[in-house]
Amino acid sequence: MKIKLFFILLAALCVSKSYAQPLKEIKIEPISWWAGMENPFVQLTIYGKDINKTTVEINYPGVNLIRVHQVENSNYLFADLEISKDAKAGLVPIKFSQNGKVKFTYNYPIGTKSSAAGIQGVNNSDLIYQILPDRFSNGDKRNDIVPNMRETGLNRDSMYYRHGGDLQGIINKLDYIYDLGATAIWLTPVLENNMEKASYHGYAITDHYKIDPRFGTNEQYKSFVEKCHQKGIKVIKDIIHNHFGDQHWTISDLPFKDWVHQWPSFTQTTYKDQTVFDPYASSLDKKKMVNGWFVKTMPDMNQENTFVQNYITQHVIWWVEYARLDGLRLDTYPYNYLPYMKEWAERMKLEYPNLSIFGEALVNSNISQAYFSGGNKLNQGIDTSLPGVIDVSVKDAIYESINGQFGWTTGVNSLYSTLAEDFIYVTPENNVVFLDNHDLSRSFSILKENLSAYKSAYTILLTTRGIPQTYYGFEILMKNFCDPDGLVRSDFPGGWQEDRTDKFTHEGRSPEENEFFNHFKTLANYRKKTSALQTGKLMQFVPEDGVYTYFRYDSNKTIMVIVNPTNQIKTLDTARFKERLQESDSAMDVLENKIFRFEKQMDIPANKTMVLELL
Numbered sequence: 001m002k003i004k005l006f007f008i009l010l011a012a013l014c015v016s017k018s019y020a021q022p023l024k025e026i027k028i029e030p031i032s033w034w035a036g037m038e039n040p041f042v043q044l045t046i047y048g049k050d051i052n053k054t055t056v057e058i059n060y061p062g063v064n065l066i067r068v069h070q071v072e073n074s075n076y077l078f079a080d081l082e083i084s085k086d087a088k089a090g091l092v093p094i095k096f097s098q099n100g101k102v103k104f105t106y107n108y109p110i111g112t113k114s115s116a117a118g119i120q121g122v123n124n125s126d127l128i129y130q131i132l133p134d135r136f137s138n139g140d141k142r143n144d145i146v147p148n149m150r151e152t153g154l155n156r157d158s159m160y161y162r163h164g165g166d167l168q169g170i171i172n173k174l175d176y177i178y179d180l181g182a183t184a185i186w187l188t189p190v191l192e193n194n195m196e197k198a199s200y201h202g203y204a205i206t207d208h209y210k211i212d213p214r215f216g217t218n219e220q221y222k223s224f225v226e227k228c229h230q231k232g233i234k235v236i237k238d239i240i241h242n243h244f245g246d247q248h249w250t251i252s253d254l255p256f257k258d259w260v261h262q263w264p265s266f267t268q269t270t271y272k273d274q275t276v277f278d279p280y281a282s283s284l285d286k287k288k289m290v291n292g293w294f295v296k297t298m299p300d301m302n303q304e305n306t307f308v309q310n311y312i313t314q315h316v317i318w319w320v321e322y323a324r325l326d327g328l329r330l331d332t333y334p335y336n337y338l339p340y341m342k343e344w345a346e347r348m349k350l351e352y353p354n355l356s357i358f359g360e361a362l363v364n365s366n367i368s369q370a371y372f373s374g375g376n377k378l379n380q381g382i383d384t385s386l387p388g389v390i391d392v393s394v395k396d397a398i399y400e401s402i403n404g405q406f407g408w409t410t411g412v413n414s415l416y417s418t419l420a421e422d423f424i425y426v427t428p429e430n431n432v433v434f435l436d437n438h439d440l441s442r443s444f445s446i447l448k449e450n451l452s453a454y455k456s457a458y459t460i461l462l463t464t465r466g467i468p469q470t471y472y473g474f475e476i477l478m479k480n481f482c483d484p485d486g487l488v489r490s491d492f493p494g495g496w497q498e499d500r501t502d503k504f505t506h507e508g509r510s511p512e513e514n515e516f517f518n519h520f521k522t523l524a525n526y527r528k529k530t531s532a533l534q535t536g537k538l539m540q541f542v543p544e545d546g547v548y549t550y551f552r553y554d555s556n557k558t559i560m561v562i563v564n565p566t567n568q569i570k571t572l573d574t575a576r577f578k579e580r581l582q583e584s585d586s587a588m589d590v591l592e593n594k595i596f597r598f599e600k601q602m603d604i605p606a607n608k609t610m611v612l613e614l615l
Contacts, residue, residue, distance in 0.1 A: 025047075025048060025049070026046070026047065026048035026051070026104070026106060027045075027046075027047040027048065027249070028044050028045065028046050028047070028094075028106060028108060029044070029045045029208070029209055029311070029314075029315070030042065030044070030209065030314050030315065030318050031109075031209045031318075032108070032109040032110065032111065032318075033081075033083060033108075033109075033110050033111075033318075034083075034110060034111050034112060034113040034321060035062065035083050035084065035085055035086070035087035035088070035089070035110055035111070035112050035113065036085050036112050036113035037083070037113055037317075037351060038350045038351050039347065039350060039351065040082050040083050040084060040085070041066070041080060041081065041082050041083075042080075042081050042083060042314060043078055043079070043080050043081075043307070043310040043311075043314065044078065044079040044080075044081060044108075045076070045078055045250075045255075045307075045311055046076065046077040046078065046079060047075055047076055047249070047250075047253075048075060049075060050074050050075065051074070051075055051076065051077050051096070052070045052071075052074045052075070052076065052077050053074065053098060054077075054096040054097060054098050054103060055068075055096070055097050055098070056068050056077065056079055056094060056095070056096060056097075057094075057095040057097065058081070058092060058093070058094055058095070059093070059095075060087070060090075060092045060093065061086075061087065061088065062083065062084040062086050062087025062088065063081060063082070063083050063084075063087055063092050063110070064081065064082040064083075064084075065079060065080070065081060066080040066081065066082055067079070067080045068080075069307075071255050071256045071307075072255070072256040072257065073253065073254060073255050073256060075253060076255040076256075078255075078307055079094075083110060087110060089110060089111045089112050090109075090110065091107035091108065091109055092107070092108040092109075092110055093105050093106075093107055093108075094106040094107075094108050113321060114321065114324070116351060116352050116353060116354070117354070118324060119320070119324065119325070119326060119352045119354045119355050120229075120234055120326045120354065121234075121326055121327065121354040121355060121356045122184050122234050122236060122326050122327035122356040122467065123356065123467065123534075123535075124429055124465075124466070124467055124534045124535050125183070125528075125531075125534040125535070126183045126184045126234060126467055127181055127182050127183050127184065127462070127468050127469075127470070127524055127527065127528070128182065128184045128185070128186050128236065128432065128467065128468065128469035128470065129177050129180070129182035129184070129185050129186070129469075129470055129472065130185075130186045130187075130188070130437055130438070130469060130470065130471045130472060131170060131185060131186070131187050131188070131472045132165075132188050132200075132201070132438050132472065132489050133165050133166060133167065133169075133170060133187055133188065133190055133202075133215055134162055134163050134164070134165040134166075134200040134201075134202075134214075134215075135163055135165050135200075135472075135489050135490060135491050135492065135495075136165045136169055136170060136173070136472055136491075136492050136495055137165055137166075137169030137170060137172060137173055137492060137494075137495030137496070138163070138164040138165050138166060138169050138495060138496050138497070139166055139167070139168030139169035139170070139171065139172045140166050140168040140169070140216070141164070141497075143166055143213060143214050143215070143216065144162075144164045144214070145214075146213045146214050149194055149199075149213070149214070150194050150195060150196045150199075150247065151194075151195060151196055151197055151199045156491060156496070159484070159486025159487065159489065159490075160197065160198050160200075160486060161200070162199065162200045162214060163200065163491055163496075164214075164496070165215075165491070165495060166214065166215045166216055167190070167211075167215050167216035167220050167221060167224050168216065168220070169495060170185070170187070170224065171223075171224055171227055173495075173504060174227060174228060174231050174233065175231070176504050177233065178231050178232060178233055179521070180475060180517075180520070180521055180524060181520070181521055181523075181524020181525045181527070181528055182233065182470070182524070183232060183233060183234060183528065184233060184234040184235070184236055184326065184327065185228060185233055185234070185235055185236065186236040186238065186327075186329055186469070187235075187236075187237070187238060188201060188202050188203070188238050188438055189201075189202030189203055189205060189238045189240065189331075190202060190211055190212060190215045190216075190221065191205045191207065191208060191210065191211060191212060192205065192206050192207035192210045192211070192212045192213070193205060193206060193212055193245060194206040194207070194212075194245070194247050195245050195246075195247055195297065196247075199212075201438070201489070202238070203240060203243075203298070203331065204243075204244070204245030204246070204247075204297055204298050205240060205244055205245050205248060206244070206245045206247045206248045206249070207248070207249070208311075208315040209315065209318065218322075221323060222322065222323045222324075225323045225324060225325065226324075229324075234326035234327065235323070235325055235326055235327075236325070236326065236327040236328065236329050236356075237319060237320075237323075237325050237327075237328055237329070238328075238329050238331060239316055239328050239329065239330050239331065240331040240332070241301070241303065241312055241330065241331070241332075241336050241340075241341065241344070242294065242300065242301065242303075242331065242332045242335045242336050243293070243294050243298035243299060243300055243301060243332070244260075244298070244299055244301060245297065245298060246296070246297045246298065246299055248299075250311075251299055255307065256307075258302050258305055259301070259302060259305065259307075259308060260299040260300060260301055260302055261291040261292075261293070261299075261300040261301070261302050263291075263292075263293075266293065266296055267288060267291075267292045267293065268292050268293055268294070268295070268296075269288060269289055269290075269291075269292035269293065269294055269300070269335060270285065270288045270289050270292060271289070272285065272289050273289065273334040273361070273363045273364075273368055273372075274368065275288075275289045276289060276290065276334060276338075276371070277368075277371045277380055289334075289335070290335060290336070290337065294332065294335070300335075303336060303337035303340045303341075304337055304340070309340050309343070309344070312344075313344050313347055313348075316328065316344075316348065317347075317348070317351060320348075320351075320352055320355060321351075325355075326355070326356065327355065327356035327357065327358070328348070328355065328356070328357045328358075329358055329359075329360065330357065330358070330359040330360060330386075331360050332360060333359030333360050333361050333372055333386070333389070334361050334363065334368075334372055338372075338382055338384055339382065341384055341385075341386070342382065342383065342384050342385045345357060345374075345384065345385040345386055345387075346385050349385070356387070357386065357387050357388070358386075358387065358388040358389060358390060358430065358431070358432050358467075359372060359373075359386050359388070359389050359390070360389075360390050361389045361390065361392070362390075362392060362439065363392060364392070365393065366393040366418060366421050366424065367424065369389050369391065369392060369393055369431075370424040370425055372384060372386060372389055373386050373387075373388060373389050373425055373426070373427075373431075374386045374387055374426055374427070375425070375426035375427075377423075377424060377425075377426065378424060387427060387430045388427065388430030388431045388432060388466075388467070389431055389432070390431070390432045390434060390437075390469070391431040391432060391433045391434070391466055393418050394415070394418055394419070394431070394433045394464065394466065395433070395434055395435055396414075396418075397414045397415040397417075397418040397419075398415060398435065398457050398460050398461065399435075399446055399447070399457070400414035400415070401414055401415045401460070401548065401563065401565060402447060402453045402456055402457050402565045403446070403447060403448070403453070411543070411546060411565070412543040412546060412547065412548035412563055412565065413543050413548075415460070415464075415548060415563075416540055416542065416543050416548060419464070419465070419538070419540060420540075422465075428465060428466070429465050429466060429467075429535075430466075430467070431465075431466045431467070432466060432467045432468075432469045433461055433464060433465075433466035433467065433468050433469065434461070434468070434469040434470070434471070435457060435458070435461060435470075435471075435474070436471050436474065436488070437469075437471050438471065438485070438488065438489055439482065439485060439488075440482055440488065441480070441481040441482040441483075441488060442471075442473075442474070442478055442479045442480050442481070442482075442488050443457065443458075443471075443474060444474070444477045444478065444479045445479040445480055445481050446481075449477075449479060450607075451477075451512060451515065451516060452607040452608065453565065453607065454477070454516060455516060455519050455608075455609070456563060456565055456607070456608065456609040458470075458474075458516075458519075458520055458523075459519075459523060459561070459591075459609040459611060460561070460563060460609060462520075462523050462524060462527050462533070463523075463527075463533055463550075463552060463559065463561045463611060464538070464550075465538045465552075472492055473490070473492055475513075475516065475517050475520055475521075476492075476493075476503045476509055476513045476517065477512065477513050477516060478490060478492075492504070493508070494508055519591065522590070522591060523590065523591060523611065526590050526611075530557060530559070530613075531554055531556055531557070532552045532553050532554045532556060532557040532558065532559050533552050533559055535554065536552040536553050536554040536557075536559070537552070537553055537554065538550060538551070538552055539551045539553070539579075539580055541576065541577065544572075545570055546564070546565070546566045546570065547562065547563065547564045547566070547570045547572060547604060548562075548563040549561070549562050549563070549572070549577065551577075551580045553580065557613060557614070558580060558584070558613075558614040559590075559611060559612065559613055559614070560577070560580070560581070560587065560610075560611075560612040560614060561609065561610070561611055561612075562602075562604055562609065562610045562612070563609045564604040564605065564606060564607070564608055564609070564610075565607065565609075566606060566607070567606050567607060568606050569603055569604065569605060569606050570603070570604045570606075571601050571602065571603055571604070572601070572602040572604060573600065573601060573602075574598050574599065574600055574601070574602055575600065581598065581614065584598065584614040584615060585597065585598050586598060586614075586615045587612035587613055587614045587615055588612065588613040588615060589610065589611070589612055590611040590612070590613055591610070591611055595615075596610075596612055
């Protein structure tokens with residue numbers, strides 16, 4: 001165990017090199033690998049000045065050099081290795097020779113793969129708390145400004161500059177997150193973003209094997225995951241297949257021209273996901289959607305190229321193995337090359353069967369979401385093998401249920417109808433249900449800063465099917481519309497020593513903030529111990545008179561949820577729900593902590609969602 005840890009840490013810090021002749025720089029990625037992988041093959045990307053003028057030799061028991069690929073750029077070689085399960089952990093000498101003489105030797109670390117059973121996975125029992133690290137909490141001022149980075153400014157008065165939040169800041173708040181009821185943390189990307197501006201959000205990666213030093217180090221990230229696990233919190237990593245940052249080292253010096261999608265002039269994606277599955281779509285429209293660049297500073301990767309595929313896939317495997325991650329959130333999923341994404345998902349499941357994966361598909365319909373999720377139930381012609389997506393349709397339906405006009409196809413009927421279409425998914429319970437995130441307007445603003453409506457929306461979120469996800473600051477009523485997106489990425493008050501108020505504490509929050517905080521905390525922690533709200537079945541009844549009623553139930557408990565978003569007291573006939581109420585004549589009102597007696601007629605308060613545990 002100690003030997004394995006030594007070589008992993010060695011790889012993370014800096015791979016050692018020994019030279020027979022001076023060489024300015026050589027880079028090999030993945031920076032280390034493991035014996036015992038289900039797929040024993042790994043492709044090394046080797047970079048150095050005129051490296052393709054050398055020949056490569058490996059003589060190490062259990063490690064077989066299959067092939068060396070020369071490409072357009074003389075500064076690259078790609079080496080295919082097979083590492084047997086019997087290979088011992090250690091430094092593999094990779095010899096580079098020219099004219100029969102060894103020019104230098106690169107000592108490449110390999111370890112032994114840990115048991116895949118140690119990967120927990122994120123499931124319906126979990127509640128995800130999403131964090132934008134730069135804006136959550138500054139736990140280490142020493143890394144606020146790192147010399148030699150392209151962006152060194154720190155300006156909390158600007159939404160575009162870095163504010164100083166880091167991994168240590170999150171570690172300092174793990175008790176707060178767990179006490180709130182969360183069991184999983186999703187961080188927006190924390191890998192190096194050495195970009196000239198707006199590097200804080202993390203989605204323009206410049207080094208796939210290095211935590212951005214303004215957040216911390218590789219070792220600290222691994223420690224963060226370990227500390228989360230010790231507290232009963234799982235960790236989800238944000239993965240970006242579609243694009244790199246334009247300052248990534250493979251972009252600054254392309255291995256070959258079609259490493260990225262090339263256009264005669266800058267061509268941006270159309271953001272029209274429909275063209276991917278539209279049977280009548282123009283081939284040019286489809287090409288622009290998938291191959292067009294997201295923005296000028298984020299080159300679109302050519303995922304039809306197997307070298308690109310290997311590079312992306314291997315870095316994800318490296319982080320799962322190195323840090324022992326529990327789940328992956330896939331950014332900009334519809335913009336990827338779907339045949340590759342299918343192979344990628346199957347490769348990940350081969351290595352880590354319990355690993356959870358869900359994709360971001362910010363689309364406009366249930367059908368669009370289902371197209372990108374796993375299965376081939378809609379005659380789409382491809383099974384992406386993607387277990388779940390972020391459920392935009394449910395999000396929109398919850399908002400419509402609370403904010404909308406109440407008619408046959410609107411209001412609470414929208415949520416009923418959306419869930420009634422779950423037959424289009426293979427595993428709808430794997431979808432991540434949410435109300436906002438770093439790209440969308442804050443839920444408190446969308447719900448018109450109405451506290452009763454806000455409570456109802458989050459009560460639905462915690463009691464409907466799927467894996468619920470929240471966004472930092474929702475619990476203290478953070479607000480703003482996403483115009484621009486920086487407005488929904490504000491600092492969490494109290495995350496910085498100089499902050500005048502600390503909303504991580506009861507004393508720092510206003511009475512209204514504490515009212516919602518306690519409401520959510522009560523229900524989230526109740527959900528944490530109630531299997532019916534996690535994996536229980538869902539039965540919903542057709543809404544009547546603007547009121548929506550549904551049940552979550554299993555062999556242990558039955559939970560009745562009644563949503564009355566109207567401004568009037570509504571009366572329900574309990575006989576209608578006999579199928580699920582059965583012989584129950586009372587229930588525990590979970591949010592009020594009192595016994596509720598069932599009568600033939602039930603009066604449901606206005607602007608309220610009730611959660612009743614049948615007794």
